Structures are given as structure tokens and as C-alpha cells.
Amino acid sequence: MVEPAIALFGAAYEKSVTVLDDLLRESGARYALLLDRKGFVLAHKEALWAPRPPSLDSLATLVAGNAAATQALAKMLGEPRFNELLHQGTTHGMYAEEVGELALLVVIFDTSVPVGRIKLYGKRAVSALETLTKDAVVNPAKMGIDTEYRDGASALLDELFRN
Amino acid sequence: MSTINFAAREINFKIVYYGPGMSGKTTNLKWVFQQVPPNRKGEMISLATEDERTLFFDFLPVDLGEVKGFKTRFHLYTVPGQVFYNASRKLILRGVDGVVFVADSAPNRLRANAESMRNLRENLNEYGIKTEEIPLILQANKRDVQDALPMEMIQAVIDPESRYTIHEAIATNGTGVFETLKAVSRSVLSRVVAAG
Numbered sequence: 449m450v451e452p453a454i455a456l457f458g459a460a461y462e463k464s465v466t467v468l469d470d471l472l473r474e475s476g477a478r479y480a481l482l483l484d485r486k487g488f489v490l491a492h493k494e495a496l497w498a499p500r501p502p503s504l505d506s507l508a509t510l511v512a513g514n515a516a517a518t519q520a521l522a523k524m525l526g527e528p529r530f531n532e533l534l535h536q537g538t539t540h541g542m543y544a545e546e547v548g549e550l551a552l553l554v555v556i557f558d559t560s561v562p563v564g565r566i567k568l569y570g571k572r573a574v575s576a577l578e579t580l581t582k583d584a585v586v587n588p589a590k591m592g593i594d595t596e597y598r599d600g601a602s603a604l605l606d607e608l609f610r611n
Numbered sequence: 612m613s614t615i616n617f618a619a620r621e622i623n624f625k626i627v628y629y630g631p632g633m634s635g636k637t638t639n640l641k642w643v644f645q646q647v648p649p650n651r652k653g654e655m656i657s658l659a660t661e662d663e664r665t666l667f668f669d670f671l672p673v674d675l676g677e678v679k680g681f682k683t684r685f686h687l688y689t690v691p692g693q694v695f696y697n698a699s700r701k702l703i704l705r706g707v708d709g710v711v712f713v714a715d716s717a718p719n720r721l722r723a724n725a726e727s728m729r730n731l732r733e734n735l736n737e738y739g740i741k742t743e744e745i746p747l748i749l750q751a752n753k754r755d756v757q758d759a760l761p762m763e764m765i766q767a768v769i770d771p772e773s774r775y776t777i778h779e780a781i782a783t784n785g786t787g788v789f790e791t792l793k794a795v796s797r798s799v800l801s802r803v804v805a806a807g
Contacts, residue, residue: 455615486706487686488614488623505653505672509686513658513667516702593622598800600678605796608651608675609789 454550455586456482456490467576468493475569477557478540482577484551487512490581501556511544511554532570534563543567545574551581614706621682624799625706626792629731630713631723632664632692635752638782639713640671640687643792646785647673665691668703675796685796692727701734709746709799711791713782714769716751716759725768746798749777750791 456464468480468491478498482491487509494501501507515533522530533544536559543555543566553574557566614623628636637657644655653672660666668688675683690700712731714724732742751765766777776794780787 453614457616484614484706486614486625488616489619490614490616503654505686506656506670509656509670513702516705517667517699520698520702593800593803595804597679597681598804601675601683601800602797604676604678604683605793608647608673609793 453586454484454490454581454584456581456584460580460584461491464491464577464580465493467573467580471555471569471573475555475557475566476561477555477566479554479556480573481508481511481554482547482551482581483508483512483554485512485516485549490551507554511542511552515544515546515552532567536563541566543570545570547574547581548578550585551577553577615681619682620680621684622678623684623686624708624796625686625688626709626711626795626799627703627707628687628689628711628713629700629727630692630752631715631720631727632694634692634713634715634720634724634727635780635782636689636692636713637663637665637669639711639750639752639780639788639791640669640689642782642785642788643673643687644671646789650674651676664693665689666696667691667699687792694726694730697730697734700730701737704734704738707735707740707745708802709748709795711748711750711795712769713750713752713780714765716753716765717756718758718760721760721764721768724765728769743774746795746802747775748791748795748798749775750780750787751777752780752782752787754779754786755781755783 464482471480472493472495478495479501480493481489483489489504489508492504518530518533535542539559541557541559545553547553555566555570628639630636651674656670658667668690671687673685688703690703735742749770751762766773778787778791780791782788
């Protein structure tokens with residue numbers, strides 16, 4: 449069995465971005481990301497006042513790895529799951545929560561923002577995003593990649609990995 | 612399975628380097644990182660112990676460029692090879708699109724190669740994937756070691772039915788690294804096309 453993929457686009461993508469935007473505005477957080485469990489970014493939003501975020505790919509990969517390890521720990525302890533991840537440093541904090549079976553919501557915030565507010569608006573965003581991501585699950589066989597795409601990508605492989 | 616982000620017009624594929632401890636999985640990634648121009652790669656992340664053994668994974672995103680309006684990216688991962696890190700190894704395989712199995716050519720590593728391949732089968736099975744269903748490329752690394760195992764012997768223990776292509780490599784100087792990566796990438800692309 450191949451794991452299903454989430455393909456967010458069009459109205460669903462726009463709605464997801466709006467949910468992330470509302471979350472940032474209401475909670476006062478810096479960055480909000482919607483990831484799939486494999487560590488790929490599906491949508492993200494930055495607060496207008498926030499500086500450029502760190503590499504989103506790296507962030508997504510590490511959070512997905514962290515979340516996967518946390519779920520494995522939960523199972524070892526006989527728990528069906530640990531619902532959220534919370535890390536707090538001296539100036540920044542990170543909150544991550546599951547969005548259904550296939551996605552994760554990540555919120556990066558300043559520690560001056562109360563954690564309770566992040567969790568409250570985070571959970572509200574999760575419930576909206578859960579419906580959106582569930583509707584965006586596609587059969588990998590229907591992703592529309594054709595031979596023309598393959599041949600183009602193959603030519604680029606030769607160009608990039610020329611010895 | 613590959614992730615398409617229509618909004619960002621990106622197609623992402625996940626490729627995992629698997630194999631026994633010290634076979635050169637991280638060295639493969641480091642070579643790619645050194646050779647690919649800065650505008651075509653992201654930062655390389657290594658979650659390793661102080662003596663540079665992979666603890667959780669290494670990660671390197673590579674931008675292939677734009678194809679039919681879609682930015683195509685390969686996310687390269689390695690797993691920790693040491694036997695006792697199996698729990699972490701299993702997690703990295705989630706959503707994998709293609710696997711490079713890096714075998715060690717050192718004469719005393721024949722059994723380790725065989726056990727690692729068996730472990731790969733078992734871990735893929737836990738995700739409901741059979742090894743035949745996923746693009747898998749074999750690499751016999753460290754061909755420069757003294758008394759390197761013959762290629763046929765390595766293939767016989769990891770791929771007794773000679774089902775897969777095996778590439779010779781010396782990852783420390785880059786020999787065979789790109790060939791292997793190109794082979795698995797092409798295989799991944801072909802599979803996605805076939806699925807459509």
C-alpha cells in the first residue's frame with residue numbers, strides 16, 4: 449500500500465492559508481506551517497512583522513521526524529498518541545499538533561505570548577484544517593505526472609549530476 | 612509517496628539511503644552536497660553523534676529545476692545503519708518514493724549487508740510496501756578497500772534473484788555517487804508515470 453498524498457490547491461489551499469493567517473493574527477505567533485507527515489510543507493504563513501523564517505524544508509523535516517519519534521514513544525508507553533508537542537526556549541517556542549492522520553500544524557511563537565493562547569487558537573485552526581486536508585487527499589496514481597514530465601526531469605538530472 | 616504542492620507549483624520526492632552501519636550513506640550525501648551548486652540545494656542537516664555516526668537521519672534537499680511549470684525537488688535522507696537504531700530507521704521510511712541500498716564492500720561486512728537488506732524488507736513491510744513495489748537501486752560502496760568483496764558475492768546476498776541494478780562506488784571521491792542518484796531518481800519518475 450502506498451501512502452495517500454495531500455494535494456492542496458485552489459480554494460482548499462486559499463482556505464488553509466486564511467486559517468493560518470487568522471491563527472497568526474489572533475494568537476500573536478510568528479510563523480504557522482501546515483506539513484504532511486513526511487516532512488513536506490503544504491502551506492505556510494508568516495506574521496507581517498516577523499523576520500524571514502529559517503529554512504522551511506529543514507524545519508518541516510525536523511518537526512515531522514520529531515513528531516514521528518514522539519508517536520513511536522507514545523505507542524511504547526501504551527498510549528494511542530501524544531496529541532501535541534511543545535518546546536519552549538528563552539525567546540522562542542514551538543507548538544505542533546496533529547491534523548488528522550496525514551498532516552501537522554506547526555506554530556512558532558515568541559515566549560512573550562502566553563502558551564495557552566497559542567494552544568487555544570492552534571486547536572481551533574487544527575479543526576478547520578482537518579476538514580480541508582481530508583478533502584485534499586488524492587490517490588497518488590492520479591497526480592497527473594506524464595511521460596513528458598518524466599523526460600524533462602530526466603534531462604535535468606543529467607544536467608545537474610554531470611560528472 | 613511524492614507530494615505535489617500545486618500552490619507553490621512544486622513536486623517533491625523522498626529518497627532514502629539505507630544500508631549497514633559505516634557503509635557510506637552519509638558520505639554519499641556529503642558528496643552530493645559538495646558538488647551541487649548552492650542555488651540548487653538547501654542546507655544539509657545531520658542528526659549525528661559526536662563521532663559522526665548518524666543518530667536519527669541526514670537530510671539534503673536538492674532542486675532539480677522546473678519541469679512543465681513545476682519545481683521538482685528530491686529530498687534525500689539517510690537512516691542510521693547501526694542495528695540498535697531500528698526504531699528511528701523505520702520512521703524515516705514513511706512516505707518513501709525510492710531507496711538506495713548502500714552495501715559495504717569490506718570483506719568482513721557480507722553478513723551485515725545481508726542483515727540490513729532483510730531489515731529493509733521487514734521495515735517496508737510494516738508500511739505495507741513490498742520491496743518489489745518500490746524503486747530500489749543497489750550500490751556497492753568502498754570498492755577501493757583491500758580485498759573488496761566481489762560484486763557478484765555482494766549481489767548474491769542482498770539480491771539473490773539479480774532483480775536490481777547494482778552500481779560500484781567509492782563515495783569518498785564521488786565515484787558512482789551521481790550514477791546511483793540518477794538511477795534511483797529516474798526509477799522514481801518512471802514509477803510515478805506508470806502509476807498514472
